[in-house]
Amino acid sequence: MKVTAAVVEEQHGPFIVRDVELDEPGPGEVLVRVAATGFCHTDGIARDGDMPFPLPGVLGHEGAGTVAAVGEGVTGLSEGQPVVIGWPWCGQCRNCLDGEPRYCLRLGELVIGGHRLDGPSALRTTEGSPLASHFFGQSSFATHSLTTANALVPIPAGLPVELMGPLACGLATGAGAVFNTARPQPGASLVVYGAGTVGLAAVMAARNTPATTIIAVDRHESRLRLATELGATHVVDASDTDAVQAVTEICGGPADFALECTGVVPVIRQAVDSVGMRGTCLLIGGAPAGAEFSVDHISTLWGKSIVGTLGGSDRSPRLIGALMDLYAAGRFPFDRLVEYFPLERISDAMEASYSGAVVKPVITMPQG
Ligand SMILES: [Zn+2]
Ligand SMILES: [Zn+2]
Incomplete structure (x- = not known):
């Protein structure tokens, strides 16, 4: 399917907003219609090559949105469900089985492999040449993200979906x-x-x-x-x-x-x-x-x-879930750190983050 994404072509290169092709969800996968994605220093580090994510590709790893489609075998999630896209984990290694998925032994592949775990990239240019996908399992500087069901954390009713993405990482x-x-x-x-x-x-x-x-x-x-x-x-x-x-x-x-x-x-x-x-x-x-x-x-x-420590340790549903509840109760007012930028201004968001003018820029995706 055709989606809009901020593509980085080369190390230190700019974010170029353009149409790209994204796969439909396969078994265990979920397509998320992204509402907004936080800009994190890690995105800048990956763009500049200090984290070897293959380029050209799509970054973004603090996404939140609503479920647009689910693949075969996905249960408990249906279309329209608001979700935070949490960190990826394999679910099968010693540390995942031990309840510490942040320290998944396959974390490197999951975070910067540039493709599905044990599968191909989900993104291509409209001309068909490959683009790296699945940055932190999500590549969410885009209107849509193809991720895995086990990474998603439901957002309780009444909370602003576009604000919740940064809870996934920073x-x-x-x-x-x-x-x-x-x-x-x-x-x-x-x-x-x-x-x-x-x-x-x-x-x-x-x-x-x-x-x-x-x-x-x-x-x-x-x-x-x-x-x-x-x-x-x-x-x-x-x-x-x-x-x-x-x-x-x-x-x-x-x-x-x-x-x-x-x-x-x-x-x-x-x-x-x-x-x-x-x-x-x-x-x-x-x-x-x-x-x-x-x-x-x-x-x-x-x-x-x-x-x-990495990513706050813990399992995403418990940690991110608790932070959403604390936010709702006025005890974790992280909205004070956030300023929104539309996708086409993603470069301004990065500059604002680097200069310190904005603590947490959040990129909002064009809707409709
Ligand atoms: Zn694992
Ligand atoms: Zn981050």
């Missing part, structure tokens, strides 16, 4: 790190490095825990202001302050948890240095491919944990 990543990995105890202190989508999600999530000190560190004053409005008890402007020293002063010693959401190597060191004995530093932000970091050895022996 927001789940930050919130899930707090809920599933940090799990702060009553009175805990927590410092979040980087007040972008992931970091602000962590701040909003921390506000739903018994942690009592929630510190946000960033270089943009506007983001620190937003962090305060969303639940940070303290903010540190890293452009003019030694963040580790500031954290130590605020907490009266090292923090219990540091959440590193920037992926900037010197900031990783600061995050590790912000926690002390039996403290935990969570590595959440993605650094460029091949990046390495070093830490002080002796102070790490002090029972310090340095833990990597």
Whole structure:
């Protein structure tokens, strides 16, 4: 079928909005009419080749919309059902069977293979030449996405469908790190490095825990202001302050948890240095491919944990479902981060994301 998509032809190339051919859903597959898709730094990283997704192809991995058609064997989903397109998982490997699908052993193929798991690409140009599909199992910078039924999370009635896509990646990543990995105890202190989508999600999530000190560190004053409005008890402007020293002063010693959401190597060191004995530093932000970091050895022996987390861990229905319920209850107001851009302005959305002007641009798809 003919659909409209933002195609990236080559590394660093622009997003070109054009008609392409998308397959009809086969067994286990679902066609989603996309309402809107969040723009995430990972899309930019893939476009620039730091994540080897084959090009030409279609990116986009924070999609939400309504079910347009289901393939053979799909149960529990019918046409018109609003859904978030969650992370893909194989459902058969050791980690998937263990209830940790974010760590699916076939994640690489699922996320950047450029085709169905064990199958061909679902996208072609109108002239019939191949385009890579299934970026994060969805390639949702398009009016339609062909995905698998096991990735979908139903959206409860009454919630704005076009807002929910970012819950699939950036927001789940930050919130899930707090809920599933940090799990702060009553009175805990927590410092979040980087007040972008992931970091602000962590701040909003921390506000739903018994942690009592929630510190946000960033270089943009506007983001620190937003962090305060969303639940940070303290903010540190890293452009003019030694963040580790500031954290130590605020907490009266090292923090219990540091959440590193920037992926900037010197900031990783600061995050590790912000926690002390039996403290935990969570590595959440993605650094460029091949990046390495070093830490002080002796102070790490002090029972310090340095833990990597991906996508917030957990299963999509539980984590994304909880975040939708918290949003509906006014306890996870992530709409404050969002600004909408129509598909033809996707390049402006990317620029706004890179410049920091908009925390979470969301691309709305032409309807009808
Ligand atoms: Zn798996
Ligand atoms: Zn993402």
